Amino acid sequence: MDEREKTYQEAMNLGHSAAWDQQWEEAVNHYRQAVQAFPQRVQAINNLGLAYFQLNKFNEAEACYKQAAKLSLDDPLPVERLAQIYERVGKIKLAADYSMSSADLYLKIKDADKAIENWARVTRMIPEHLKAHSRLAIVHERLGHTRQAVREYISVAALLQDIGQVNEARHTVEKAVRLAPDNEEAQQALELVRNNKTLPKPVRQRGDTGSLDKGKTYKDSREADHESTSIARRGPDPIAEARQKALTELAGLLFDVSEEDLDDPNSTRPGLKGVFGRSKGDELDNISKYLGAAIDLQTRAQDDAALKELKKAIDSGLDVPAAYFNLGLLYHKLNKPDKAHGYLQRSVNHPSFALASRLLIANQYYAKERILEAATEYLEALREADVSVVAENQQENLRSQYDPLIETYAKKVDKLKLRQLCENIEDLVSREDWRDHVVKARRQLPTTASGVGAMPLAEILTEASDTGIVEAIARINEIARKGHLRSAMEESFMLLTSAPTYLPLHIQMAELMLRMENTKAAVDKFSVVAEAYSIRGEAQRATNLMRRVVEISPMDFNARTRLIKRLSEMGEVDKAIHEYIKLADVQYRLAQLDHARTTYENAFRLAQQNKADASWSVRILKQMADIDLQRLDWKQGLRVYEQLRTLSPEDELTRTRLIELNVRLGRRNQAAVELDNFVTFLSGKAKHGTAVAYLEKMVEENEDMAFARSRLAAYYAELDRKEEAIEQWDRVAEIMVVRGDIERAKEAVRAILLLNPENADQYRSALQRLG
Numbered sequence: 001m002d003e004r005e006k007t008y009q010e011a012m013n014l015g016h017s018a019a020w021d022q023q024w025e026e027a028v029n030h031y032r033q034a035v036q037a038f039p040q041r042v043q044a045i046n047n048l049g050l051a052y053f054q055l056n057k058f059n060e061a062e063a064c065y066k067q068a069a070k071l072s073l074d075d076p077l078p079v080e081r082l083a084q085i086y087e088r089v090g091k092i093k094l095a096a097d098y099s100m101s102s103a104d105l106y107l108k109i110k111d112a113d114k115a116i117e118n119w120a121r122v123t124r125m126i127p128e129h130l131k132a133h134s135r136l137a138i139v140h141e142r143l144g145h146t147r148q149a150v151r152e153y154i155s156v157a158a159l160l161q162d163i164g165q166v167n168e169a170r171h172t173v174e175k176a177v178r179l180a181p182d183n184e185e186a187q188q189a190l191e192l193v194r195n196n197k198t199l200p201k202p203v204r205q206r207g208d209t210g211s212l213d214k215g216k217t218y219k220d221s222r223e224a225d226h227e228s229t230s231i232a233r234r235g236p237d238p239i240a241e242a243r244q245k246a247l248t249e250l251a252g253l254l255f256d257v258s259e260e261d262l263d264d265p266n267s268t269r270p271g272l273k274g275v276f277g278r279s280k281g282d283e284l285d286n287i288s289k290y291l292g293a294a295i296d297l298q299t300r301a302q303d304d305a306a307l308k309e310l311k312k313a314i315d316s317g318l319d320v321p322a323a324y325f326n327l328g329l330l331y332h333k334l335n336k337p338d339k340a341h342g343y344l345q346r347s348v349n350h351p352s353f354a355l356a357s358r359l360l361i362a363n364q365y366y367a368k369e370r371i372l373e374a375a376t377e378y379l380e381a382l383r384e385a386d387v388s389v390v391a392e393n394q395q396e397n398l399r400s401q402y403d404p405l406i407e408t409y410a411k412k413v414d415k416l417k418l419r420q421l422c423e424n425i426e427d428l429v430s431r432e433d434w435r436d437h438v439v440k441a442r443r444q445l446p447t448t449a450s451g452v453g454a455m456p457l458a459e460i461l462t463e464a465s466d467t468g469i470v471e472a473i474a475r476i477n478e479i480a481r482k483g484h485l486r487s488a489m490e491e492s493f494m495l496l497t498s499a500p501t502y503l504p505l506h507i508q509m510a511e512l513m514l515r516m517e518n519t520k521a522a523v524d525k526f527s528v529v530a531e532a533y534s535i536r537g538e539a540q541r542a543t544n545l546m547r548r549v550v551e552i553s554p555m556d557f558n559a560r561t562r563l564i565k566r567l568s569e570m571g572e573v574d575k576a577i578h579e580y581i582k583l584a585d586v587q588y589r590l591a592q593l594d595h596a597r598t599t600y601e602n603a604f605r606l607a608q609q610n611k612a613d614a615s616w617s618v619r620i621l622k623q624m625a626d627i628d629l630q631r632l633d634w635k636q637g638l639r640v641y642e643q644l645r646t647l648s649p650e651d652e653l654t655r656t657r658l659i660e661l662n663v664r665l666g667r668r669n670q671a672a673v674e675l676d677n678f679v680t681f682l683s684g685k686a687k688h689g690t691a692v693a694y695l696e697k698m699v700e701e702n703e704d705m706a707f708a709r710s711r712l713a714a715y716y717a718e719l720d721r722k723e724e725a726i727e728q729w730d731r732v733a734e735i736m737v738v739r740g741d742i743e744r745a746k747e748a749v750r751a752i753l754l755l756n757p758e759n760a761d762q763y764r765s766a767l768q769r770l771g
Contacts, residue, residue: 008037008044020439027051042072049081058085078106080118087125089113094121096129102134110252112143127202130159141179142254144296150176154189158199169193184344237432238385242356243329249322251295251353254288286316291323303330321350325357333690337364355384357762359430366422375418378425379406379458385429386457389439400457401540442599445473445504455541459504476508485516503529507545514552523553539570550579554586567647573610575618577603597627618648625657634661649681652694660699672707679711691715699728706735717755726752737770746770 015030016658031048038044051063062085068078083098103118108274116139122132137152153176161169167199170193176186192199236244290313297306307330314323328343339366348357383402387395428437436561438457445455472495480488492509499505530545548564553559560583567576580603587596600620600744607616621644628637655678662671675698695712698705713728729752736745747766755762 003039005393008034008041009393011037011355012044012047013391015051019047020436021049022054024051024054028055042068042075042078046070046078050077053081053085058089061085066335074108076102076109076111076114079105083121087121095133096515099125100132103132107139111248111554112139112251113248119225123202127161128162129155132161132162133202143251144254144292146180147183150180150183150186153179154185154199155202157189157193158201160168161199162201166193166196172197174256179640190331209728213704237430238359238381238434239329239356239430242325242353243751245352246326247298247324249320250291250326253320254292254295287313287318290316291318291682294326298326304335306330307334312356321347321353325350325353330525332360332364334510337367340364355381355388355429358384360423363426371415371418373421374422376406378422381429382425382458383456384436385438386442389435389442397540398456402458405456405458417582422466439472443477450523455504455507471509473505480515484673485512488512489516498587503532519552523549523556523559527559534566539566541573543567554582557583557586568606573606574616576606577612577616580606580625582619588623588627593627593631597624600624600627614647618644618651621647624644629657634664637661638665656698659708668707672711675708675711679715692719704735706732706739706744709735713751717751722755722757726755726757729755733766742770 011030011034015034016028018027018030028048028051031044031051031334034044035048045064045068049061049068052061052064065078079098080102083095083102086095086098091381099118100123103115105115105119116136119132119136122129133152133155137149137156139153140149153172157169157172160172173189174195177190180186180739189199205612257628286459290309294306294309294313297309310323314327318503324343325347328340328347331340341361344357344361347353358377358381362374362381365374365377383399387399390398428441431437441457476488476491489509489512495505505530506525510522513522513525526545526549530542533542533545543566544565546559550563551560560579564576564579567579580599584596584599587599598763600623604617604620625637625640628640641654641658645658648654658674659671661673679691679695692715695708695715698708699712702708709728709732713725716725716728733745733748736748746767749763752763757763
C-alpha cells in the first residue's frame with residue numbers, strides 16, 4: 001500500500017468512527033483528508049457530504065453531493081441526498097426534480113422500496129405531481145400492492161380530470177376497478193366520473209410541512225442503509241435483513257419496466273423479461289403470477305401459502321439466489337429443516353444471503369446436536385459478519401485468516417467448547433443492530449499497527465469461555481487511553497489467568513510495553529507470539545508480527561532474517577526480496593559493505609531461483625556493482641556489469657561502466673568491443689541519434705579514448721558528416737602518435753584520405769613522415 005492510499009484508509013476509518021459516535025465536526029476533518037488524498041473517490045465525497053448534512057451545513061453538503069453525482073452518474077444516493085437538502089431549505093421544486101431523478105436511478109438497479117420512497121416524497125411535497133402519482137400506481141400494481149395502487153390510480157384520474165383529460169381519467173378509474181372490483185373507494189370514483197362529477201384531488205396531509213425532521217440523526221435515519229458500507233449501521237438482525245433483501249430483489253423482477261411504461265398508466269407490459277428474456281410467454285406469466293402471490297402472502301405473514309406459491313415459481317423456472325434463500329427461510333420457519341437445508345445451500349455463496357444462510361444452517365445443525373458441523377457453520381457466518389465491517393482493502397486478508405481457524409475447530413472433539421463457541425457467535429451476530437455489535441467487538445481487539453493487518457474477531461470468541469473477554473479488553477483499552485499504562489498492564493496480566501493462550505491479549509501487552517518505552521520486552525513478546533502463530537499454522541499472522549518487530553527494531557538483523565525466511569516459505573518472493581534489500585540498505589548505511597553485498601547476493605539468488613521479475617535482479621545487481629566499485633574490486637564489478645548488460649541491454653550507464661572498467665583493467669580491445677556492441681545494438685533498433693549522442697558524450701568525457709573517437713568518426717562518415725569525421729580521425733592520429741602507436745596513427749590518416757579532404761596533399765605528406 002503506498003503512502004497516499006494509507007493516508008486515505010486511515011482518514012476514512014477515523015471518519016467512520018467519529019460518524020458513529022455522532023462527532024460530526026471531527027468526521028468532517030477526517031473525511032476532508034480522505035477527499036484530499038483521492039479527490040475522485042465517490043465514497044469519501046458522499047461521507048463528507050453526510051457529515052456536513054448532519055451539521056446543517058447545507059451549502060457544503062450540496063457541493064459534495066453534486067460532485068459525487070458527476071463522478072458516479074448511475075448512483076442514486078447523492079441525487080437523493082440533494083433532494084433532501086433542497087427540501088430542508090425550502091426549494092421544493094428542485095427537491096421534487098431530484099427526487100424523481102433519484103427514483104429513476106433506484107428503479108434501474110431494481111430497488112423498488114427506494115424508488116417508491118422517492119416518488120412518495122414528491123407527492124408529499126407537491127400533492128398534484130401527476131408523474132409521481134402515475135409511477136407509484138404502476139409500480140405498486142406490479143408489486144401486488146393492490147390497495148396502494150388503487151389509491152394512486154384514483155389520484156392520477158383526479159389530476160387528469162383537472163387538466164381536462166376526461167376520457168383518460170375515466171379509463172384510469174376503470175383500471176383501478178378492474179384491479180380491485182370490491183374496493184369501495186374505486187367504485188365511488190367510478191360513479192363520480194360516469195356522472196361527470198369532480199374527483200377529489202390529492203392534498204398535503206395535515207401537519208405535513210414538506211420538510212425533513214431536523215432532529216433526525218444519522219443512526220436513526222433510514223437512509224443510513226444506503227451510506228458507505230464501511231460505516232456500521234443500525235438495522236434488523238441478519239436473517240430479517242436478508243429476508244427483506246430477498247423480497248426486494250424478487251419484487252424488482254416484477255417491475256422490469258421502461259420509461260415509456262412508467263409514463264403510461266395503462267401499460268400492460270409483462271415483467272421478468274430482464275432476467276428471463278428467452279423464456280416462453282406462458283412460463284413468464286406463470287412465474288410472474290406465482291411470484292407476485294408469494295410476495296403478497298409473505299408480507300401478510302401467511303408463510304405456508306407463500307411457500308407453496310414460491311415453490312411453484314421456482315418449479316416454473318425461477319432461478320435466482322433470492323428465491324432459494326426465501327424458500328429455505330420459509331421451510332425453516334415452518335420447522336422443516338431438511339427441506340430448508342437444500343435451498344439454503346443454493347443461496348449460501350451469494351454475498352447478500354451468505355451470512356443469513358450460514359446462521360440458519362448452523363441453527364439447524366445445533367438443534368440436531370450436530371455440534372461440530374454447527375460450529376463450522378457459525379465460524380463461516382462470523383467470517384461473513386466480520387469481513388463486512390472492515391475496510392475493503394483489508395477484507396481479503398481478513399477472510400483468509402479464518403481458514404486455519406475453521407480447519408482447527410473442524411478437528412476438535414470437545415463438545416463443551418464447541419457448544420460455547422456456537423453460543424458466543426449466536427449471541428454476537430444473531431441480533432438487531434448486529435453490525436453495531438460487531439464493530440464494537442472489533443474495537444476491543446488489541447490495538448495493532450498498520451503492518452499487522454486486520455485481526456479476525458474469532459480470536460476473541462474461540463479463546464474465551466464466554467463473551468466477557470470483550471468487556472475485559474474494553475476496560476483495558478479505556479484505562480490505556482487515559483494514560484494509565486501500568487494499570488492497563490496489570491489488568492492484562494489478570495486477564496491472562498482466564499485466557500493464557502489468547503494471543504491477541506499478548507499482542508496488546510506488547511503494544512503497552514512499547515508505549516512504556518520498554519522496546520526490548522515488546523520485541524521479545526511480539527517474537528514469541530509470532531512463533532506461536534507459526535506453530536498454530538497461521539502463517540500470515542506470524543509474518544505480519546515479524547514485520548512489526550522489524551518495523552520497531554530495524555537494526556535487529558536476526559528478526560529480519562526470520563521474516564525473510566518466513567516470506568520465502570510462504571511463496572511471497574517479491575516481499576522477501578524487498579526485505580532482503582531493506583536489510584542490505586541498513587548494512588550499507590552502517591558501512592558494513594561485505595555484509596551488505598552478501599545480503600544482495602542472497603536476494604539475487606532468491607530472485608533467480610524463483611524466476612522473479614527481472615527488474616528485481618537489475619536493481620540488486622546495480623547495488624552489488626556499486627559496492628564492488630567502492631571496494632575498488634574492478635574485476636568483480638566488471639563481472640556484475642556483464643550480467644546487467646544481459647538483463648538490461650539498453651541501459652546506458654551499464655554499458656559505460658563496462659567500457660570504463662575494461663579500460664582501467666588495461667583491456668582496451670575489449671573496451672572497444674563493448675562500445676561497438678552497444679552502438680551496433682542501438683543502430684539495429686534504428687536509434688541512430690541515440691548512438692551518435694552516446695559516442696559524442698564518451699569522447700567529451702574521455703578525450704584520449706581513441707577507439708571511441710574512431711567509432712564516432714566512422715559513424716559521422718556513414719551519416720555523410722564529412723568534416724566532423726575528419727576532425728575525429730585527426731584527433732585519433734594525434735593520440736596514437738603520442739602513444740607511439742605509429743601504425744594506428746597511419747590508419748587514421750588513411751581513413752581521412754578516403755574522405756577526400758580539400759587538403760589531401762597535407763595528409764599524404766603526414767603519412768609519408770610517419771613512415
